[in-house]
Amino acid sequence: MVAMTEAIESAPAGTTEFTVVGNSPAHHDFQDKVQGTLRYGADWKLPGMLYGKVVRSLQPCARITAIDTSAARELPGVVAVLTASDVPFNKVVDNASGGLGELTVAQPVLAEDRVRYTGEPVALIAATEPEIAAAAVDLVDVSYADLPGIFDPEEALEPEAPLVHEAGNVLVNWRIGRGDAAAAMAAADVVITGEYRSQHVEHAYLEPESGVGWSDNGVLTLRVSTQVIEHASQIARILDVSENKVRIIASYMGGGFGGKEDMTVEPYLALLAWHTQRPVRMVWDRQESILASTKRHPFVMRYRTGAKADGTLLAQEIDIIGDAGAYPCLSARVLFAGAALAAGPYRVPNITTRSRAVFTNNVPASAFRGFGAMQVVFGYESQMDKLAERLGLTPTEIRDRNQVSKGDTIPTGESLHTAVELTATRDLALARLGPRSTATGPGCRVGRGFASGMQPYGRTIWFRDHASVWLTLQTDGSLLIRSGVTDLGAGQAASLCQIASEVLGAPLEEISVYIGDTALNPPAGGTFATRQLYMSGNAVLSGARELRDSLAAVAAEELGVPPDTLVWRDGMVRTADSSGQNRGIRLAELAQMCQRRGVSTSNLHTWRARGGEFDPEAGQGDSFPDYTYGTHAAEVEVDTETGVVRVLKYAASHDVGQQINPVRVQGQIQGGVMQGLGYALMEDHALIDGQPVSTLFANYLIPTTMDMPDIEVDVVESGEGCGPLNARGIGEPPVGPCAAAIASAIKDAIGVRPNRLPITPERVLELIDEQAAGRVAKDGDHE
Amino acid sequence: MTGAFEYQLADSWEEAVELHRIWGEDGKILAGGQSLVPMLNLRLVQPAGLIDINPIGAVEPRVADDRLVLSALTRHQDLLRSPLVREHCPILAEGAAQIGNVRVRARGTVGGSMCHADPSGEIPCMVLALDGQLIAHSPRGQRVIDAERFLRSYLTTDLAEDELLTEIRLPIRKHGQGWAFLETVRRYSDFATVEVAATATLSSDAHTVTALRVVVGGVADRPLILSDELLSAAVGGTGRDDELRAVGAAAAATVSPESDVHASADYRRRLTEVLTYRALGKAIERGRAESKGAGV
Numbered sequence A: 001m002v003a004m005t006e007a008i009e010s011a012p013a014g015t016t017e018f019t020v021v022g023n024s025p026a027h028h029d030f031q032d033k034v035q036g037t038l039r040y041g042a043d044w045k046l047p048g049m050l051y052g053k054v055v056r057s058l059q060p061c062a063r064i065t066a067i068d069t070s071a072a073r074e075l076p077g078v079v080a081v082l083t084a085s086d087v088p089f090n091k092v093v094d095n096a097s098g099g100l101g102e103l104t105v106a107q108p109v110l111a112e113d114r115v116r117y118t119g120e121p122v123a124l125i126a127a128t129e130p131e132i133a134a135a136a137v138d139l140v141d142v143s144y145a146d147l148p149g150i151f152d153p154e155e156a157l158e159p160e161a162p163l164v165h166e167a168g169n170v171l172v173n174w175r176i177g178r179g180d181a182a183a184a185m186a187a188a189d190v191v192i193t194g195e196y197r198s199q200h201v202e203h204a205y206l207e208p209e210s211g212v213g214w215s216d217n218g219v220l221t222l223r224v225s226t227q228v229i230e231h232a233s234q235i236a237r238i239l240d241v242s243e244n245k246v247r248i249i250a251s252y253m254g255g256g257f258g259g260k261e262d263m264t265v266e267p268y269l270a271l272l273a274w275h276t277q278r279p280v281r282m283v284w285d286r287q288e289s290i291l292a293s294t295k296r297h298p299f300v301m302r303y304r305t306g307a308k309a310d311g312t313l314l315a316q317e318i319d320i321i322g323d324a325g326a327y328p329c330l331s332a333r334v335l336f337a338g339a340a341l342a343a344g345p346y347r348v349p350n351i352t353t354r355s356r357a358v359f360t361n362n363v364p365a366s367a368f369r370g371f372g373a374m375q376v377v378f379g380y381e382s383q384m385d386k387l388a389e390r391l392g393l394t395p396t397e398i399r400d401r402n403q404v405s406k407g408d409t410i411p412t413g414e415s416l417h418t419a420v421e422l423t424a425t426r427d428l429a430l431a432r433l434g435p436r437s438t439a440t441g442p443g444c445r446v447g448r449g450f451a452s453g454m455q456p457y458g459r460t461i462w463f464r465d466h467a468s469v470w471l472t473l474q475t476d477g478s479l480l481i482r483s484g485v486t487d488l489g490a491g492q493a494a495s496l497c498q499i500a501s502e503v504l505g506a507p508l509e510e511i512s513v514y515i516g517d518t519a520l521n522p523p524a525g526g527t528f529a530t531r532q533l534y535m536s537g538n539a540v541l542s543g544a545r546e547l548r549d550s551l552a553a554v555a556a557e558e559l560g561v562p563p564d565t566l567v568w569r570d571g572m573v574r575t576a577d578s579s580g581q582n583r584g585i586r587l588a589e590l591a592q593m594c595q596r597r598g599v600s601t602s603n604l605h606t607w608r609a610r611g612g613e614f615d616p617e618a619g620q621g622d623s624f625p626d627y628t629y630g631t632h633a634a635e636v637e638v639d640t641e642t643g644v645v646r647v648l649k650y651a652a653s654h655d656v657g658q659q660i661n662p663v664r665v666q667g668q669i670q671g672g673v674m675q676g677l678g679y680a681l682m683e684d685h686a687l688i689d690g691q692p693v694s695t696l697f698a699n700y701l702i703p704t705t706m707d708m709p710d711i712e713v714d715v716v717e718s719g720e721g722c723g724p725l726n727a728r729g730i731g732e733p734p735v736g737p738c739a740a741a742i743a744s745a746i747k748d749a750i751g752v753r754p755n756r757l758p759i760t761p762e763r764v765l766e767l768i769d770e771q772a773a774g775r776v777a778k779d780g781d782h783e
Numbered sequence B: 001m002t003g004a005f006e007y008q009l010a011d012s013w014e015e016a017v018e019l020h021r022i023w024g025e026d027g028k029i030l031a032g033g034q035s036l037v038p039m040l041n042l043r044l045v046q047p048a049g050l051i052d053i054n055p056i057g058a059v060e061p062r063v064a065d066d067r068l069v070l071s072a073l074t075r076h077q078d079l080l081r082s083p084l085v086r087e088h089c090p091i092l093a094e095g096a097a098q099i100g101n102v103r104v105r106a107r108g109t110v111g112g113s114m115c116h117a118d119p120s121g122e123i124p125c126m127v128l129a130l131d132g133q134l135i136a137h138s139p140r141g142q143r144v145i146d147a148e149r150f151l152r153s154y155l156t157t158d159l160a161e162d163e164l165l166t167e168i169r170l171p172i173r174k175h176g177q178g179w180a181f182l183e184t185v186r187r188y189s190d191f192a193t194v195e196v197a198a199t200a201t202l203s204s205d206a207h208t209v210t211a212l213r214v215v216v217g218g219v220a221d222r223p224l225i226l227s228d229e230l231l232s233a234a235v236g237g238t239g240r241d242d243e244l245r246a247v248g249a250a251a252a253a254t255v256s257p258e259s260d261v262h263a264s265a266d267y268r269r270r271l272t273e274v275l276t277y278r279a280l281g282k283a284i285e286r287g288r289a290e291s292k293g294a295g296v
């Protein structure tokens, strides 16, 4: 049979120009969200559905002496009241470090004999109406006997401190070491010390934790807002059923930021749906979400930085304490990232870093955009600024003398194998600030600062990460992508379509992507650690190339040209002769040809990241696959009488290797800066003896757009990332440098360096007072 | 179902008064809803009946007997738009611009703000600074209440259970009188951490400060009028920096605010000092410009 051929406009052969990648098409997710047709976790309603609620501890640290559920059970409309004894296997064990040395501590699904933080789940309700479920919560009578709690991670390290868990209060103690820091420090011309503190931060996603669960044919299905469908295995363990009996479907999320990386509603929905054998829905309201969800770790960071008189870094001694809260969650990994990145993008031949996750009776802390590597930016960038000032260098000069480049060795002993375009990002960000603004009133001062950062993308290497995808070219030429990725709202699914379209030439409108279902999609690993473009993007790229290779053999034969000269574009494969007359076959036709010849048009492909080992004893080894670098610059005005800080200008620049979708890259940077400025200036999930005091947006302050300056974004494309088509991840990186850039600008304005977040007006005034009282050293450090 | 209520519309103040009487303590007036609806949402109040007075509509601000008369249903944004308000009580436009955000200003009413009596609200602070009067109606008739008496405490007014606020009357600005409304917020659209409303009257030669009135909000259970004694350092003076700073310091020393998640008591005291000092400076400067501008 003769292939249908068409004369088409010729394109130069062998061009590296992309036709789909690098553009910003309005994909299916944009359209559904704008039209309001996307079905989020809370939007599913099932016939006969019950409403689930969690009964939570009101005490941060107490023994449970009795739980009386009788009144709740008697309330008409209540269908189930479950407590710890109803949970088949009441233990969740996170081995977040992958077995490299943290304590093994189990977290109960429902508290048994004691509670360890305010908000800890104690019982579950299912009722026919949400109001009835809420009323039943109040009828569950839990009797507590107070136990001494511990709320400060530094106090928790003291020998007499009450133990949060019998195994001890130190969940993990990482060490990273290279060279001889003590000797180098002793030989240094200058030593700069600094102590920096950060706060508990709430993810504050638009969409709170939500979903439905049901069981049919002996399989429990949860359709929930989650970053990680792989929790299905954990749910199976809790229900004491085999893993094939649990299916998790992830709905498109209205944000996650790491807060939906641990389980949220899943175990409670599972227990209630399994127990009642009826569909159950659970939606946390904002107050419950802020009260009970995990938080970003507050860090206490102590730095000693030694340098030569010319500014060359000789040594770093760094100590990090992270408040893990009451249970392990992902703290072990977060504190590892803090340790690995503690010195930032600077060469330091001698270093010892200790990084500990410490239990307290505060709300558990876990994953949050930046994942330990963002807290330390405030530490290392403040140190660099202070060192510059001590030596009479500019902040730019000190960085030029120490910044890492490709090929340099970092504290873990690895060498950097991709481009480091920090200087380019810095030049762009600083240029964007333009002429300096003048102060708007007496008592007001303008200041400027910048900060650079490096953020890993991809999981720690010793996890031997992999992601699978299944691509099928259908007989009408349309393409199916099936992947277990979950979509946070950043376009994880849509980016896969762009990559597949680029390789196979299928138009975007003819590609459907099915995601986030443990039953129907090959596993892709969760969406966290800025890993999905890197992992699933690479899986799609290599899987699509493989598929194209098998299709190409057929097409090449039909067209009588070598397979590697074919051009795949606009739903066709065609020859690329430069004569101006070329021929092509529609993908539909090609798929049918393949079918007739018994050539598969489907490809299930797994992509594996580089593997390696980390030696926790030596504090050396493989850590992360690669990093995304960037610089932010800020101009602020400080009212020195009220302490109010206004951000006048803000510029952010990151090297993303290669943009897959520029609008989405912009979106990540704009959003990251907004979240980072909230972190720098406002946000504080304050706890008083374990009790949260801000569980509404009326008192947990996230910035509004009106608080924001225009954020100027410059994207650098070095072409050297480890992601598909040399892209780098951009999900987490933009949140990193904000607090340090703002702190540096405030220092420039008022002469004193903030060392504690958030930098509230009140704290700014305290700094100014300290300065007035002569308690500030020349380089702006506190004495 | 918790939180269920009956919803009724009132077309006139008479009807509103009557419906309010019938519902008694189980009824709630719904004006702009910008405070009441969030409270309903959080089930902080659970009225059986909601009486929506919006159909009554607001009469345009007008001037009668040297007073600016505002209907209780005047929206915050109307204060920004009305030329009459800008001419006769310009402080209202300056303060109202700082209420919440554009959505809140479009719906929220001056009467609702007075009745809600938030100690950080701009409207109560300004009405007190202008020494306004509140007109209340009940089945028993009409009552005129001074602002100072009206604002009793945190979310508490002098209104009796059967009384509705229908009107606010404010003395119009005198010749040579300046004004200023200043506040700071932790985040755009939030309630003020501390706010200060000030008016200053200057002598006809624009030289001497003859009278001052300053009200501070956000530092007590209701907005506080600074006493004559506190203002004495600046009254009779020429508005010199040290005079104004002395008043600021004295004000800070008298208030005893509470600490909360947004600000400590100490910080609120600092703001009282700075904002009082600055508001006085701005009010005097404007008063001076006004008297000079009038060609005295």
Ligand SMILES: Cc1cc2nc3c(=O)[nH]c(=O)nc-3n(C[C@H](O)[C@H](O)[C@H](O)COP(=O)(O)OP(=O)(O)OC[C@H]3O[C@@H](n4cnc5c(N)ncnc54)[C@H](O)[C@@H]3O)c2cc1C
Pocket (backbone or CB within 6 Å): B028, B029, B030, B031, B032, B033, B034, B035, B036, B037, B038, B072, B098, B099, B100, B101, B104, B107, B108, B109, B110, B111, B112, B113, B115, B116, B118, B120, B121, B122, B123, B163, B164, B165, B166, B189, B190, B191, B192
């Ligand atoms: C996001 C947000 C930000 C805000 N920021 C500010 C701010 O910065 N400053 C500020 O001052 N306010 C702020 N508000 C509140 C806003 O100003 C409200 O408009 C105001 O407090 C109440 O006015 P309302 O017309 O909305 O009254 P409603 O909410 O309808 O009623 C408030 C109370 O007054 C009673 N009431 C109303 N009218 C009458 C009447 N005529 N007679 C008797 N009782 C009556 C009601 O029964 C109710 O108890 C904010 C609100 C929101 C939602």
